[in-house]
Amino acid sequence: MKVLNIVETAYRATLEEQDDPVVWILHAMKGAGADHSVVLSGNAVNYAVMAQGVPPLMFGDKVQKHAPHIAEQVAGLIAKGVQVMVVRECLAARGIDEEELMDGLALVKQAALPKVMNGYDQVWHW
Amino acid sequence: MMGKKTLTFMLMDAPFENARTTTALRLIDIAARRGYDINVFAYEGAVYLPLAAQARHANAVHGTDAAEEDHPLPREWVAAVMQEAARNGGKLDWVNCGLCVDERGANEAIAGVRRGSPADFWKMAGASDNVLVIPTR
Numbered sequence: 001m002k003v004l005n006i007v008e009t010a011y012r013a014t015l016e017e018q019d020d021p022v023v024w025i026l027h028a029m030k031g032a033g034a035d036h037s038v039v040l041s042g043n044a045v046n047y048a049v050m051a052q053g054v055p056p057l058m059f060g061d062k063v064q065k066h067a068p069h070i071a072e073q074v075a076g077l078i079a080k081g082v083q084v085m086v087v088r089e090c091l092a093a094r095g096i097d098e099e100e101l102m103d104g105l106a107l108v109k110q111a112a113l114p115k116v117m118n119g120y121d122q123v124w125h126w
Numbered sequence: 127m128m129g130k131k132t133l134t135f136m137l138m139d140a141p142f143e144n145a146r147t148t149t150a151l152r153l154i155d156i157a158a159r160r161g162y163d164i165n166v167f168a169y170e171g172a173v174y175l176p177l178a179a180q181a182r183h184a185n186a187v188h189g190t191d192a193a194e195e196d197h198p199l200p201r202e203w204v205a206a207v208m209q210e211a212a213r214n215g216g217k218l219d220w221v222n223c224g225l226c227v228d229e230r231g232a233n234e235a236i237a238g239v240r241r242g243s244p245a246d247f248w249k250m251a252g253a254s255d256n257v258l259v260i261p262t263r
Contacts, residue, residue, distance in 0.1 A: 015148045016141060016198050019188070027187045057148070057198075060206030060213075061153045065200050 003036040004120040010043035013116060014068040015057055020047070022126045023073045030080050037083040039108065039116070040074075045090040047074050048101045078104040085116070130216075132163040134254040136247060138262045140171025141200040147175065150260050151203050152173065154218070158207045161214035166221065167247040170262065171230075173222040178234040184211045201236050208238050221246050 007022050012060060026036065038063050041049055047070050054067035078084050085108045086101065098107070117123050135154060141144050157164050168175055180199045182192045204220060211218040221242035227233055251257045 012144050014143050014147060016200065018185075018195070018198065031187075053148075058202040059151055060208075060210035062202050062206035064196070066196060090144065101136055 001035065001122065002120045003034065004039060004117055004123045005036055006039045006123065006125045007040055007044045007047070008042035009123070009126060010046055011070075014070060015054070015064070017068070018064075018066045019068050019098075020070055021071055023047070023070065023077065026082065027080070030077070030082060037085065037120070038077065039085045039087065039113070041087040041090050043094075044092060045086050045096060047071065048086050048105055049082070049096060050102050051100065055085070065124060076101070077101050087113070130162065131157070131160070131256075132165070132254045133157050133173040134167065134247070134250040134257045136167050136169060136257070136259040136261075137172040137175065138169045138260065140174045141180075143171075144263075146263075147172070147200065150209060150258075151200075153258070154207050155210060158211035158216060159214060160219060161211075161216040163216050164207075164211055165250040166218065166219045167242070167244075167250060168220065168222045168226075169247075170223070170226050173226045173232045173235075175200045175229060176220060176222070176235045176239045177232055178203055178236050180242050189254070205236055219250075221250075 005026060012021060026038065029036065046052065049069050052071055057064040074084060084108060085106045087110055088107045089110045135150060137147065137150050141147055154164055154166065178201060182195065182197045182199065183213045184191045185195045188195060208218045220239045222235060222239055224241040224243055227241060
């Protein structure tokens, strides 16, 4: 079974989970043999931007030391053979240049998404 | 004259599902550092924030054991902001909506959390300099 994962909600609980829970479960499923691809759309296109950082998180005396590294998580999916696509129009709407993105991504036009979806058995929208 | 402020926050989101809770606790932390009196009314899924049973776990995807992962636990964050408020001469009164607790079976909260009702929120709001509602979306 081939599954296309459209990730649109960005930075969902990333500080509490120290990762993105959707990217995390994609890693875990890949480890279990899943055949899936990813489309980053909406605000989640920022996941493909390399130069992003997380400031330290501290409440009272409690310090959280392991900030999430979302771009590295996405790059890790690519390294495992997961195809990661990014919607070109969503990048443009947010003023993100192609040069800011990690290597190994495929840019896809919004109008091409239906054709992309046809190549999969299921489409999961996150 | 800048008197001591009293702020009330209404939180509604469960932990580990979005960024709103972290943002809310950051604001509460700032208020605690300023010695303000703070009220929090935890409504619906937010009653899980101070749940005493929250526990760390290993993370195979990260390749970490439980100690290395040091997974964030909102119950510790809540306790930390309570301590911070007390250290600076303020107080944090955390009220869990009782009916929300009952329907979820989320009875075991950390020390310092009390059970209440929407009437408590109404009273808190009326006695505050300002109120911030952060609802579920």
